[in-house]
Amino acid sequence: MTSSGSRQFGDLATQLVQESRRSTLTDTLLKYNDSLVRTVIREQRNLEDLINKAIAAQPDDAAFTGDEPALLLYQTAILRNKRCLLAYHAHRIDRLRDMYWALGAALPALLADNNDLRTRLSPHEVDFLREYNASVMDFRGDFSSELDIASSVTHPPRDLHALVRVIRDCGVIQTELGSIDFRKGQRFMVRRADIEHLIVQGYLEEV
Amino acid sequence: MSPRHISAALLDDDEDFPMVGVAAPDLNFGVDHPPETLLQQLVRHWLNERHAPDILPVQAEVLGALLDHIRRQTDTVQALRGDPDTSEAEHARIMLVQTEVERVKFVVRSYIRTRLYKALQIEKFARYIVATSEVQEKLSQAELDHARRFAQLTENHFQASVLQSLPPHQQGLEDNTPFTPPMISGPDKSRAVFVHARDECPPVRLPDGTTMQMQKGQIVLTPYAVVEQLLAMGSVELI
Numbered sequence: 001m002t003s004s005g006s007r008q009f010g011d012l013a014t015q016l017v018q019e020s021r022r023s024t025l026t027d028t029l030l031k032y033n034d035s036l037v038r039t040v041i042r043e044q045r046n047l048e049d050l051i052n053k054a055i056a057a058q059p060d061d062a063a064f065t066g067d068e069p070a071l072l073l074y075q076t077a078i079l080r081n082k083r084c085l086l087a088y089h090a091h092r093i094d095r096l097r098d099m100y101w102a103l104g105a106a107l108p109a110l111l112a113d114n115n116d117l118r119t120r121l122s123p124h125e126v127d128f129l130r131e132y133n134a135s136v137m138d139f140r141g142d143f144s145s146e147l148d149i150a151s152s153v154t155h156p157p158r159d160l161h162a163l164v165r166v167i168r169d170c171g172v173i174q175t176e177l178g179s180i181d182f183r184k185g186q187r188f189m190v191r192r193a194d195i196e197h198l199i200v201q202g203y204l205e206e207v
Numbered sequence: 208m209s210p211r212h213i214s215a216a217l218l219d220d221d222e223d224f225p226m227v228g229v230a231a232p233d234l235n236f237g238v239d240h241p242p243e244t245l246l247q248q249l250v251r252h253w254l255n256e257r258h259a260p261d262i263l264p265v266q267a268e269v270l271g272a273l274l275d276h277i278r279r280q281t282d283t284v285q286a287l288r289g290d291p292d293t294s295e296a297e298h299a300r301i302m303l304v305q306t307e308v309e310r311v312k313f314v315v316r317s318y319i320r321t322r323l324y325k326a327l328q329i330e331k332f333a334r335y336i337v338a339t340s341e342v343q344e345k346l347s348q349a350e351l352d353h354a355r356r357f358a359q360l361t362e363n364h365f366q367a368s369v370l371q372s373l374p375p376h377q378q379g380l381e382d383n384t385p386f387t388p389p390m391i392s393g394p395d396k397s398r399a400v401f402v403h404a405r406d407e408c409p410p411v412r413l414p415d416g417t418t419m420q421m422q423k424g425q426i427v428l429t430p431y432a433v434v435e436q437l438l439a440m441g442s443v444e445l446i
Contacts (some may be wrong), residue, residue: 041372048374082377085369093364101320128364135356142349143319147277153317157309160302193309 009047009077012040013084020091029095032122037088040081047078096121096129104200105140105150107133151196162192162199163207170203245273246311251444253318258401258445259438260431261394262322262336264345273315280308322350335394396432406442 016036023030051074058068099117103109107129111118118126136150143149166182173180175194182188182198187207198204243251252266284301287293293301336342336354343351362380370378397414404421411433412418421427421443437443 037369038372041369044373044377048376078377082369082373086365089365089368090361093361122368124364124367127367128360131360131363132357135353135360138356139323139349139353143274147274147312147316149316149319149323151316153313153320156313157306160306160309 009043009073010080010084012036012043013081016040016088017084020088023091023095029092029099029117029120031120032092032125034122037085040085044078044081047074047081050074051078092125093128096125097132100129100132101150102200104152104197105133105136106197106201109201148197151193152200157192160191161189162195163187163189164195164199164204165207166203167205168203170198173198245269245276246314249273249314249318253314253321255438255445256318256321260398260400261396261435262342262345263438265322265347265350266318267347270315270318273311277308277311277315280304284308323353396435397430399428400431400434401446402427402429402434402437402443403446404443408437408442411437 016033019030019033019036051071054068054070054074100107100110110129111126121129140149164187166184166186166188169184170182173182173195176191180188180190182203195204199206248269249266252263252269256263284304287297287301336346336351336358346354365380366378370380402421404423404425404427407423408421410418410420413433414430419427419429419433421437426446434443438445
């Protein structure tokens with residue numbers, strides 16, 4: 001505050017929220033802004049110090065009314081910054097969950113090396129995804145015998161079978177016709193339910 | 208058990224249509240509904256769930272019965288496919304049955320996922336659910352477990368990423384400050400929904416104090432809170 005002249009309380013936190021907004025508008029997940037988060041947290045500590053000083057500066061004999069203007073200002077700034085910080089993190093989690101489900105609840109594919117997502121996450125967010133995945137797996141296990149709740153819910157199936165082309169090798173997969181070794185460039189007519197997750201994850205492509 | 212459930216239970220659940228020739232006693236108490244198949248029921252609840260801002264009671268019976276049905280169909284299909292005596296025409300029919308099963312599974316999946324995540328989200332309101340006991344009754348055990356785990360998970364994440372670095376005073380997740388929205392978000396029941404009356408409805412009170420009575424087949428746009436009771440009774444559906 002003192003170092004940067006015209007900056008007001010809460011300016012930095014507003015930047016955080018703007019980043020979330022940009023991320024929504026461009027439908028991307030921006031890199032976790034560690035330095036900005038840290039700076040806002042530092043501002044919070046400064047504000048706390050200012051509050052403590054203001055309280056200490058009050059004459060001992062005066063009854064503490066709590067409506068000291070400076071105190072009110074600091075307190076409002078603290079609450080606002082805190083909400084912005086939490087909103088920034090909550091928004092990122094929401095986006096991560098969207099991406100996770102869009103890939104058919106496949107965590108390895110989401111965090112795979114060929115996907116640069118991982119570099120944009122904070123370590124805590126990676127932990128979050130892991131634990132979230134574990135919880136979803138538990139939930140999914142309750143239905144596993146009849147259906148896989150993680151498969152796509154965007155388009156209802158029209159045909160039982162699909163003609164697919166292999167884009168990336170994905171090894172031997174068990175299907176209704178027995179096991180098939182999917183090699184790049186090949187085409188197969190297979191039961192949709194058997195390979196839908198491979199389409200979602202980008203191994204196969206419908207022709 | 209509501210009249211609807213009783214009449215649904217009278218249907219032979221191995222078939223997709225009501226048993227022919229068996230006169231079902233009128234358990235609808237004068238309300239004139241053609242009996243719904245399990246799938247029709249689920250589709251209705253699925254649409255309701257997708258349109259309602261609040262979490263609706265889980266349709267465990269419908270879901271369970273339908274999943275049983277799917278399992279039996281799949282077993283039968285497997286047996287017939289393995290049987291060398293199955294004729295060409297029957298194979299064509301098996302194909303149709305399999306396609307239908309896949310499509311039913313799609314609805315079931317979407318219903319579960321909608322509740323879990325999409326529109327109103329067990330996850331979005333996880334912390335509200337954990338704090339509100341009457342909402343918990345609407346969830347299945349698996350859903351409730353997941354909501355609890357998720358609420359804990361988000362709290363841990365906030366704690367690790369933000370709160371633990373703040374001064375002790377500022378670490379709470381339940382600040383109640385005037386003029387700011389509460390930190391635990393719940394469903395917005397004032398959201399407008401399109402409602403289709405399945406029956407003659409009892410009058411309901413609108414927010415401005417006037418009353419509204421819907422005729423069968425009528426479609427209105429109204430805040431969700433107005434028709435919440437009617438929806439629970441099954442007199443209306445959301446579209």
